[in-house]
Amino acid sequence: MFCAAPRSLRLLVATLAVGVLPALAPPVAGAAPVAGASPQSGRSAQAPPCAAAAAPPAAVDTSEKPAPGQSVPPPLPVPAQPVGGPLLGGCATILPPGAPPLPAGDTAASWVVQNLDTGDVVAAKDPHARERPASLIKTLLALVVVTELKPDQIVVPTKEDAEQECTCVGISAGAPYTVDQLLHGLLMHSGNDVAHAFATALGGVDVAVGKMNRLAARIGATDTRAATPSGLDGPGMSTSAYDLSLIFHYAMKQQEFAQAVATKAYTIPATGGKPPIPVFNDNKLLGSYPGFLGGKTGFTNDARHTYVGAAERDGHRLAVVMMRAEQRPTLVVAQAGHLLDYSFALVDAHAPPVGRIAYEALVATAPPGAPPLNVAPAAAAKPAPAKPDPFGTTGWILTLVVAVIIVVGFTLRHRLRRQRDAA
Template sequence: MKIQGTSLLAALCAGAVLAATAVTGGAAAQPASPSSVTTTPFTTPNTDGCPQKTTPPAPVDSSEVPAPGSTTPKPLAVPTPAVGGSRLGECGLVLPKGAPAVPQDISSTAWLVADVDSGEVLAAKDPHGRYRPASTIKLLLAIVALRNLDLDTVVTGTQADADVDGTRVGIGPGGRYSNRQLMQALIMASGNDAAHALATQLGGDDAAVAKMNELAKSLYLLDTRAATPSGLDGPGMSTSAYDLSAAFREAMTIPLFAELIHTEQVDFPGYPRDPKIPEDKDHPGFVIANDNHLLYNYDGALGGKTGFTDDSRHTFAAAAERNGRRLSIVLLQGEVLPIRPWQQAARLLDYGFALPRDAQVGALPSRNGDSPGPTAPLASPPPKDDAAPAAESGNGGIRTALLAAGLLAILALVLYVHRRTSRRR
């Protein structure tokens, strides 16, 4: 091995970076957030006066302007008493008696911590305040699709799939995709193109949205109305921290959902060249990575769902397990300052795990809305060691390779120094 001058320095720098990346869990290899920089300092809005009791905050763009001939739906009725218990009708911080102060640096306007298994709500802020869900509404689409579509069915990608707005995983016209792969793209990478392909099989966007809203009503999610399958903003769209927590808990009863939110990377198919474009070439398959940074950086993370639009800001739903207890966290209208949403989620999960086991301020609904408790046995993701080969070849394999590269760089330095010293002697 021959390393000289700047080559040695480059090797050392590369080795150090690679080794550091391996030690930190490969976070540097994860996809960037849709909005990673904010220029205006942000503080948590005060919700004590219930500003979002009936509708989300005013939009900042024209995404919710109804189509010609249509009107914006009226706000959903506000249930009285509040679903989940009287305390959840409060709009500010809702904490158990004697609970410590909530963590600092939480810029999310509304949030809720719940026990995934028992349905108990441990703590919240503006739990029934109405906000936009962004891609977290894909929880409802995922439930509908997983319960109505054959996962082994293979569909052909269309130009309409590829042309959808927002985040796309990379579906191409003529590509062949199983519904299982579309679910991977939907849940792991938040692909709006995958949402379109799944909605098409459910009868189209309008039919899929109708099924999502029927599901919301059946789960007693009375603050929630989907306007698009993907979570792109539309007229009348709304949800609450309470409703998203209940939707996430329902999704966790489906084993494949629990598995996919816990999966770090999978291979995804490519698609053929367009014969109408002479210079086009076949598009090879690629690897998609889970976009939830909590999964890579929080001990016991089970996974979750991220979301972002200009109107909704950052939204987040996730869960983690510690000492046999599983807690979920939902954030709505969050910002990346002073810390990123997944870090805010981590602090609130720590807060929830530190509360006494009997601490609660309310409960998530069961299917009939009458009492807390699972709607079905709750699923757990498979252990990392038992994951599918595609998942095993994801970040775990990358970390091992990066660590090996760092060690090789260190070995090169040792050999170089030894040779130089020997010549000087």
């Protein structure tokens, strides 16, 4: 006699397999957007290299002419894979899928907006383009300074320090200043005289520039080569919006740096018979943009306008870096504010990042005997997330369903046997 219970069991399993189980299965993750699919998504593997992939555009003046007997160093190697993620190799605008159009008025050749807390790159434009940093390289010098010099350490500028090509704070040769006082002058008013004084204190210009470049290499700034401590153009000078985002990320974790860039007005006290020096912050978003945390401005004829600034809103801290920008038709600080507004909206909408400030992999490449860096990781240390259950919620639901099927099957079979025995 044909047993009805196994057939019923097979029908029940088939019904679940066709209708119920697919609904319980986890959705298949969508593939990452293909670079080059649109002007917003980056560069495809078949596309030619970005115009500024290896070196900045040609200089417009003689500022990078090498000294007699010296030559221009070759461009830094371009990594085989874009640092920070594959999309960051794109030459055009790089936005999350479905992002709204960018605000009008953007004149920068390249830019990056990052999340200072997570290291995520929120949006970008040609982020690894090699550009000239102008005074933004002072953020790298400042990171060397806060790593090697104590805030209350005394620095006495030389005549050469005090007579640098300005912008200058106005420090006096032979007068004693603390490192903290000079740091305010370096970052608030972009003092080239202060930059040279710090370089002298670090062992001389060549030594200081070497320390800046070694630090850049150690933290993974592969596009960066400083040629001067101040950002005045020099042979072989280059960086990128990505690298300056990385450097700024590190620097903002240093209390002395973060306090200096957030200071609107400061007075270097009278010292050595010299009058006090008032210092005002050049960054016009400080005090005008809600939640602004500070930043840095820069300009040379070759670099054009460069900018970094950070702000906090609703518990998120974002920072924008802009390279080779112009003041018309919109002021650079206004462009920066618009990019911050746009990026905060992306974060509020939980848009996925397009890359990440990824320096951890290269920290271990410091040369033997190099002093340890007094820097924190990209994001504050957090407890490791609990490992996901390899079986998963879906697995347990399926197990329960199968168990119910088995119980129902045995129950039906038992009832049929009783009916057959009673017949």
